[in-house]
Each structure stands twice: as C-alpha cells, then as structure tokens.
Amino acid sequence: MTPTPPPAFDLGPALALTLAALNIVNILYTWWRTRDQNVETRFRAGSERMDRLDTRLASVEQTLRAQPSKDDLHQLQLALKEVQGELKTMTAIMEGNNKIMERLEGIVARHENHLLDGAK
Template sequence: MNFDVDTGIKLASFGLSVAAIVYSWFSSRKKDVDERFKEGSKRMDRHETRIAALEQSVQSMPGKDDVHAMQLEMVKQTGSLNEMRAVMEGNAKIMGRLEAIVSRHEDHLLDGAKK
C-alpha cells in the first residue's frame, strides 16, 4: 500500500472538518442546553406557584358534604316560610273578620245615633 501525500492531505482535511463539526456541535449545544434548562427551571417554578395557589383555592371551597348541608338547611327554611305564610294568611282572615265586626259596630252606633 502506497501512501500518497494527496491522500494524506485529503484525509487530514476530512478529519479536521469532522473534528470542527463535532466541536461546534458540542460547544453550541452546551450553551443552548444550559439556557434551555434555566428557562425550563424558571417555567417549572412559575407553574409550581400557580398550582399551589390553585390547590389553596380548591381547599377553601365548600365540599360535597357542605353543599348538601346547605341544601338541607334551605329546605328547612322553605318549610318555615310556608308555615309563616299559613300563619300570616290566618292572621289576614282574622283581621278581615275583625274589620267587618268593627264596621258593623260603627254602623250600629252611627245609625243608632240617628234614630
């Protein structure tokens, strides 16, 4: 096997080119990767803060049992309001009868004074 100078120069230039490609890939990759990691870390910190705020909001919200208890209390209040309505209607009827009686008394007294 003969070693030709031209072949040696071609191999050396090819090797140098490959080395330059590998070096530039690793050097630019490291900077880009570090920057991406920093950006990703900041982003994850922001997400963690938002998630913590959401968890706190959700924990302070009423649960299923609380809503059910409120529904039961509202039903009780509706029943109480219905009872109050019935009593008020009864009172209104009594007042109507009393007004009729009072007006009859007034009529009798007024008419009796004329006779």
C-alpha cells in the same frame, strides 16, 4: 519495451477527504464548546418554567381548598329545606291572621254603622 510511467497522483480525492475531516472536527469542536452553554440555558429556562407551574399549581390547590365540599353542600341543602318549611308555616300563620283581620274589620264596620245609625 518501454517502461510505463507510474500513474500521476491525483490530489482531488485526498483534498476532499481532508476537507471533510476538517469539517467534522470543526463541528465536534463547536458542539463541545457550546454544549455547556446550551445545557445551562435550557436548564435555566426549564427551571423557570417549572417555578411558574409550581406557582400556578399552588394557586389552583388553594382555590380548590376554598371550594365547598359535598358535605358542605348537603348541609346547605338541609338548611334550605328547613327555611322552606319555616316559610310555609309563616305563610299559613299570615293567612290565618288575614282571615282574623277580615272578621275584625267586619265587626268594626258593623259597630260603626250601628253607632252612626243609632245617633240619628
């Protein structure tokens, strides 16, 4: 019987496994070196965004503080009702004055007619 030679060592799978391990190490190294930069950039962008939101929120709060409240609107409504009542009173007084003026105009017209007719 002849001895069988040992199987030949195939470098293909070992080389593929080594390359895969190197790729993983490269990915981890790149992530480790750039993680601080990404976090810092994202933190800075988030901080700027939050500052803009704080500014907008302060502006909205200031606008809302300047708006009239429910009580202010109620006081305004009461004041308008009071003005409306005073306008009705003034209208009644003006109508009375107009009627007086019409009577006075009639009296003055009669006096004019009497004086004009009496002089003839």
